[in-house]
Amino acid sequence: MSIDIFRIARIGAMAAAMLLAATGAMALGGEVDMSWLDEAVVAHEGGSAIQTDTGIAMMQGAVSHSATLADGLSLSGSAWALADSLPSYDPQVLPTNVLDFSSRVLELDLKWEALPGSLVFEAGKKIIHPSSTFFKAPLDIMTPPSPAISNTSEQSASAVGKWEEGLVGAGVTWLTGPFSFYDYVSPRFVWSDQVSDAMLYFTGDQERFQNLAKIGARIGDTDIQLLGLYTSSLSGDASDDRYAAGVGIDSELGDSVTVRAEASAFNTTDRLVASGPGSSGYTSSTESVSWAPRGVLGATWSNADELSVMVEYYYNALGQIGSAYTTLIDYSSMRAASSQMSGAYPDILEQYGDFESAMHYGFCRLAGKLDQDVHAESWLEINLQDASALYGMDINYVRPTWSIEASLLGSWGGRDTEAALLFPIWRAGIEADLFF
Amino acid sequence: MKSIGIAAIFALVWTAGLAAQTPDQILASVDARRNIDNLTFSLRITSYDGDKETDMNLLWGFLKDDPDKNRVLLFFADPASVKGRKMLMDGNIVYLLFPRTKNPIRLSPLQVLLGQTSNGDIARTGFAKDYDVASLADADLNGTSCSLFDLSVKEAKKDSSYKRIKLWVEKSTNRPLYAEFYAAGDKLLKKAFYKDYRPALGKDFPFVLDIYDGEVATKHTVMEYLKIGTRVLPDTAFRREYLESWTPVAPQ
Secondary structure, eight states: OHHHHHHHHHHHHHHHHHHHHHTTSSSOEEEEEEEEEEEEEEEEETTEEEEEEEEEEEEEEEEEEEEEEETTEEEEEEEEEEEESOTTOOTTSOOSSSSEEEEEEEEEEEEEEEETTTEEEEEEEEOOOOOOOSSOOTTOOSOOOBTOOOOTTOOOSOSSOSSOOOEEEEEEEEEETTEEEEEEEEOOBOOOHHHHHHHTTTOOBBOSOEEEEEEEEEETTEEEEEEEEEEOOSSOOGGGOEEEEEEEEEEEETTTEEEEEEEEEESOEEEEEEEEEETTEEEEEEEEESSOOEEEEEEEEEOTTSOEEEEEEEEETTSBOTHHHHHHHHHHHHHHHOHHHHHHSOOHHHHHOTTOSBSEEEEEEEEEESSSSEEEEEEEEEETTTOOEEEEEEEEEEOSSEEEEEEEEEEESOTTSHHHHHSOSEEEEEEEEEEO | OHHHHHHHHHHHHHHHHHHHSOHHHHHHHHHHHHOOTTEEEEEEEEEEETTEEEEEEEEEEEEEEOSSOEEEEEEEEESTTTTTOEEEEETTEEEEEOTTOOSOEEEOTTSOSBTTBOHHHHHOOOSTTTEEEEEEEEEEETTEEEEEEEEEEOGGGTTSSOSEEEEEEETTTOOEEEEEEEOTTSOEEEEEEEEEEEEETTEEEEEEEEEEESSOTTEEEEEEEEEEEEOOOOGGGGSHHHHTTOOOOOOO
8 A cells, every 4th residue: 555655656746847847947858758559469369360459558758857066066867757558568468457657767867077077976877878879789788677667669760768777876987088988886786575665666676786897999080999797697606697798889981971880798698499399399498608799780871961871780699590590480489379388388589589589680771851840760670581570660740849750660571480479560659749 | 659650560560471471371360360269158050941930959069179170069958859969079070969878879970960050060160270272362242342262171171071162251350251161063052151240258259150051042040159158178078988977057
């Protein structure tokens, strides 16, 4: 009961903050999005597949504020709230309530510029994003808190969600000569259920200690960053600690083309693999993979009329190829087709994430300005192994304090392909945004 | 009478000195009259199509004038739809940081910033740094006696969007009044009028720059400095890695 009171009070506080910000009574900024989506998915029931249509309505918003407390000392933060009619995003799972409410502090960062422009200390809760690629983000190697705010039901082409949650920790940035050094330490804390409930609106449990170090430099016109990450094991056993290394470069070719490349790898990563079919059907098991690199190579061409074309190639050594990939897809197809299998067998595709179970992917995006206030984009993500794809297009009318966006997303490929197993057949949406 | 004589001698010496200057040196002296190093500013950029206002943005910024290139830190303060964006222009290299993302993305130099305004229009504090004087002649601009500089981009700056500039400078004041910017092949990209000169921080500063599209005569963008001042920031503040740490405050 007390939790409900907490929840209602916080939702009320969030709504009041948004209202105050919208009326200009506080020096805040923010955004409120109202969206309605309709999507068609394949549902399996009693051995047959049927297409179901589902409508989802949601409203989410974030307020942000930045204040200078003293010379060189500042505090900034943002909080987020969501009202969602289908929090599971699964049309076969009925929500408990008409609307499900969530809210969370996304960031809260106390910053001290000990040497202005050169040495900055910070503490609080912060989103860490070293990656500068678009479709996938190999350098975003820190594990988010649990449960992190997901990308809600947005399905954009970007690897980075619109509403992300930071990691609690402390960091330092030191800029000297042509180099920059950055280190962020995020402690491990797993509290009792009671404390976790009380802290729910600030942060979820952080199950691992993590320390990210980054060195940046520019050589000529090329930006280079080197990353190292130490992350403790879930069990506390030091022999299960993990390490990762990453490298990224950004540069440009002439007046109109920017290029980027980045890659990272962990010393060890566990993954589920499927095998079979044998005498007992399909089976799954866990295996460890050492130093399996993930990398993106990409380029963007743009012109003075705000037209841009982006292409990216993603290599994922954690994914499967050849007969192992075929087995994985067959396993997943069988599992999806049978509710009995769904309960008895782990969802291996879910473990990989969206478009992560194969080794080779491609991406392209065309974006441009149709008019002063009208922007449009279309994009295509393609699994280069089974030729299945996810595509999307949207058109956005933007005014200084509001915008309205229409979007369409669809998957393409045969029944036994990754796209067909992961994504809806199509999804259409309308979103209205208010900015303040 | 003695003082008048001394003044006349000084004037003669100054005029003789000016006459001895090369066209490039004259251009540098034109720049020096209005350049303010370590400039902080609040800048309103308004775009028009005819008389209709199509877009307005308020930016806060810092400009560092280096010998070989200019660097600018920008914060988008208004309207709400773009509020919170931060931009770094480091010579020809441009980084943009969106709110809620943490790693600045690189933009190509060709991308237009706002309306008819390019990154270079905000970063440019003068012409001599990037351009050589190909020719210098007398010209009349709407009844005002001017020096007409025909400028060609230096070899080291050949990545610049403008390969050639024609610049009209008022003879009596050394104020740039009007310029035409050309791409390769002498295609006229934009025309700019320098207006509202006022004394500020010891210089003769144009507070308004009105930029017209080279092809569509009705489209123009007005850059208007609302507040200016100076503040020295270290070189490291104009680095990609500092953008995320930078906490902008409104220029005073």
